[in-house]
Amino acid sequence: MLDKRMTLSEIVSCLRDGMTIGIGGWGARRKPMALVREILRSPLKDLTVVSYGGPDVGMLCAAGKLRKLIFGFVSLDLIALDAHFRAARQAGSFEAWEIDEGMLHWGLRAAAMRLPFLPTRVGLASDVVRFAKGLKSVRSPYDDGEELLAMPAIKLDAALLHVTEADARGNTVTLSPDPFFDDLFARSADAAYVTCDTLVETKDLCLPERARYNSFERSLVTGVAEVLGGAHPTASVPSYGIDVDHLNVYSAAATPEGWEQYCAQFVNLPDHASYLDAVGGIGRIRMISPPVF
């Protein structure tokens, strides 16, 4: 039987310096944070990260892992701004490729379709086309002759995603209210690695009743890891909400000393079980209500 189960460290050992890595989820919602912490513990460097950014980006910024960031925003949702991202951005410590979040969608879509670009109006007449290096426009070959932005494909070496449930073969269900763009991250990557809150037998994924929660097919998935609470401190609704208390602790740690202490307490731990203990246990995480926006 096809068995794609991997440990967090096995997944991260497949990544290489300089890779372009897409991270699924959105802001402080359904981010594969256990994998992000595994990257923080690894020697990986010079990464290009593509993300609808939340604390995944902030932590990689704080740890100096980024060479380049492809993003439309970085936010902790209920806390508007990420202090670690801001500090790194203001220090000019990585190349910022700041684009409209719809352009990000379109770039992933182009890569997913193996196209060199997709046309759009988004970005034209704004500073995105001045500051994000390398963007070009294209003229419609039809009678309208309209000038459009040729949004280049954002090809990923790897995608990291967190879903609600998966089986060992890489079938997934994402039960949270918004699937975001995880399907496009998976489809535009050479390899997608998925963490799930619960690993189940295929029949217990309860398809076809939940077929609409199955965002992408298993042939896109290279590895699966069961990590209960693996999105913490971001939400994985309906299993748990955003841990705002923890994000406040994280936000307050946006100094070199603060970050060192945060890592000692929450990152440089022997395993995920120790992390759960450090943040108050899975029982506490499960008690965090879904966010109300």
Add this chain to the structure above:
Amino acid sequence: MTATDYSLAELCICAAAQAWRDDGEILATGITLIPRLAAGLAKLSLNKSLLLTDAECYLVAQPVPVGSRGSLAPVIEGWMPYARTFDVLWRGHRHAMVAPAQIDRFGQSNLSVIGQYEKPKAALLGVRGFPGNSIHHPNSYFVPNHSTRALVANEVDMVGGIGYNPARWPRGMKPLGLDLRLIVTDLAVLDFGGPSHQIRVRSLHPGITFDQVQDNTGFPLSRPQNTDITAAPTLEQLSIVREQLDPHGLRQSAFKGNPRGDRSA
């Protein structure tokens, strides 16, 4: 009937709600507290056909109140995840009111950085959906602190939301969906009704003069012959805002000291 005792926040909510009055059946999006309450008020009073979300990913039949909802379960009338939101906005079926950090004389807006792009003095949220919104559907703005720091003399530091600046338009042609509507501030309501879309004072909040508004704006404003006074909220509007949309009174912290709406006293 018009109210006499109302706050600046309530005045701004009611003035901002006017933005969606004649939009028909489109998605109304209000980002940050005052625009969100304004969109809810618009749906309940001025334009009942508006689509609204719960600020996450469901369309709701009635606006959801801000803050804790207790046992209230909104009636869901549709699904609007981010992917579909892009579909809607590219189709032009949306009017958003957002709160940029800077707006310039062209109506160009910025929520990305203050200072230089490569090494900004302040990194803000990011360009978000401003370029796509502004080139596809109507947009209005809310400025809680009308000042020359917010309404700037030169171009904004990073143009996210595009504006009436032909020098930046592809081949000088006005983009299809560019349509800027209102700028609601703590001093006045502005629009783009001056010559060549120059920003114009549409109405002054009670007790505010044109000179006060001009002095706090980094570019020359168009001044109509007769400047209206921003309409005071009606009792019906106030009751919707106070009882239905913001029962916990979050709007009281929208402006420092929660000032009165009529500042002529």
